[in-house]
Amino acid sequence: MSDHERTDHEPSTVNVSEPWTLAYWARRLEVPAERIEEAVEAVGHEPAKVAAHVGRPWPFQGSGIV
DSSP states (O other): OOTTTSOTTSOSSOOOSSHHHHHHHHHHHTSOHHHHHHHHHHHOSOHHHHHHHTTOOSSOOTTSOO
């Protein structure tokens, strides 16, 4: 995703170190928080890679959180 496609408030990395950031990504990709943690451990913190790992497109528009 290029910078001009990302909204100003969209985090550039998937941070799972805080409960609220983990909850954000779980809601954003509509998957359980545990899957987000597993994805970050497996592929790192890049949103596109995490989304692909959990079977979601990126950017994922289904959640309504944009």
